Amino acid sequence: MTQDELKQQVGRAAANYVLSNVAHGAVLGVGTGSTVNFFIDEVAAFKDRFRGAVSSSNASTARLRAHGFEVLELNDIETLPVYVDGADEIDAAGHMIKGGGGALTREKIVAMVAQTFVCIVDESKRVDLLGAFPLPVEVIPMASAAIARRFVDLDGQPTLRVAKDGSTFVTDNGNWVLDVHGLRIPDPVGLEAEVNNWPGVVTVGLFARRGANISLLGTKEGVHRIDY
Missing domain, CATH: 3.40.50.1360 (Rossmann fold)
Structure with missing residues (x-):
C-alpha cells in the first residue's frame, strides 16, 4: 500500500x-x-x-x-x-x-x-524516541533569534521555516516557526514545560x-x- x-x-x-x-x-x-x-x-x-x-x-x-x-x-x-x-x-x-x-x-x-x-x-x-522529526516551535517574530540561541544551547539546530515561495513562513496567527533539528527527547513532558516558559515562544510542538x-x-x- x-x-x-x-x-x-x-x-x-x-x-x-x-x-x-x-x-x-x-x-x-x-x-x-x-x-x-x-x-x-x-x-x-x-x-x-x-x-x-x-x-x-x-x-x-x-x-x-x-x-x-x-x-x-x-x-x-x-x-x-x-x-x-x-x-x-x-x-x-x-x-x-x-x-x-x-x-x-x-x-x-x-x-x-x-x-x-x-x-x-x-x-x-x-x-521509540521523539526528535527525529524537526521540532516545530511557533515564536513571536522579534524573539526568533533569541529562541534559536536557546535551542543551540540544548544541542539543537534551529532553522527558520520558509514558505514555498521562498519567503518566511507565517502561521495563521501571524507568527514564525522555528524547526529544530537534531534533538533527542527522552523527557517530552519536561521539555515541553521548559520551552513553553521561554519568553517569545507561543507554542512548542510537543504534545506530551x-x-x-x-x-x-x-x-x-x-x-x-x-x-x-
Missing part, C-alpha cells in the same frame, strides 16, 4: 470511530494535515449527524465548508467530545510532535478542550502534557487501535 492509501484507510477508521462514539448533534474537533483531509472527506457523507465542527486551521476550515459542514468558533462551544488530528511523530506513551503544517498552536488549543484526542497516523509516524488518548495506526495489515 502507498502512504496515501494508508492515510485513507486510517481516515476511514477515524470516521467510523466518531460515528460509533460521538452522539448525534455533537460538535467535532478537526485537526490539520493530509491524513486529516482524508478523515474530513470520509466523515462528510454524515455531516448532518453533527451540529458542526471546530477547526484548527484555515485550510481545514475551507475543506470542511466545501463539504457543507458548519464551522463553529471554539469560544462558542461548551463541550467537545472528540478531537481528531494527525501527528508527525508519536511514541509508545501517546506523546507527539506536531506542527509540520504550521497549525500547532490552534491544534493544541482545540486538543486542550476535547474530552478525547484521537491521533490518526500511518505506521511511519510511530517512534496533553497527549493522545487513542491512536489509530494505519499499517499494511490494517488499522490498529492503541489506547493510552
Whole structure:
C-alpha cells in the first residue's frame, strides 16, 4: 500500500470511530494535515449527524465548508467530545510532535478542550524516541533569534521555516516557526514545560502534557487501535 492509501484507510477508521462514539448533534474537533483531509472527506457523507465542527486551521476550515459542514468558533462551544488530528511523530506513551503544517498552536488549543484526542497516523509516524522529526516551535517574530540561541544551547539546530515561495513562513496567527533539528527527547513532558516558559515562544510542538488518548495506526495489515 502507498502512504496515501494508508492515510485513507486510517481516515476511514477515524470516521467510523466518531460515528460509533460521538452522539448525534455533537460538535467535532478537526485537526490539520493530509491524513486529516482524508478523515474530513470520509466523515462528510454524515455531516448532518453533527451540529458542526471546530477547526484548527484555515485550510481545514475551507475543506470542511466545501463539504457543507458548519464551522463553529471554539469560544462558542461548551463541550467537545472528540478531537481528531494527525501527528508527525508519536511514541509508545501517546506523546507527539506536531506542527509540520504550521497549525500547532490552534491544534493544541482545540486538543486542550476535547474530552478525547484521537491521533490518526500511518505506521511511519510511530517512534521509540521523539526528535527525529524537526521540532516545530511557533515564536513571536522579534524573539526568533533569541529562541534559536536557546535551542543551540540544548544541542539543537534551529532553522527558520520558509514558505514555498521562498519567503518566511507565517502561521495563521501571524507568527514564525522555528524547526529544530537534531534533538533527542527522552523527557517530552519536561521539555515541553521548559520551552513553553521561554519568553517569545507561543507554542512548542510537543504534545506530551496533553497527549493522545487513542491512536489509530494505519499499517499494511490494517488499522490498529492503541489506547493510552
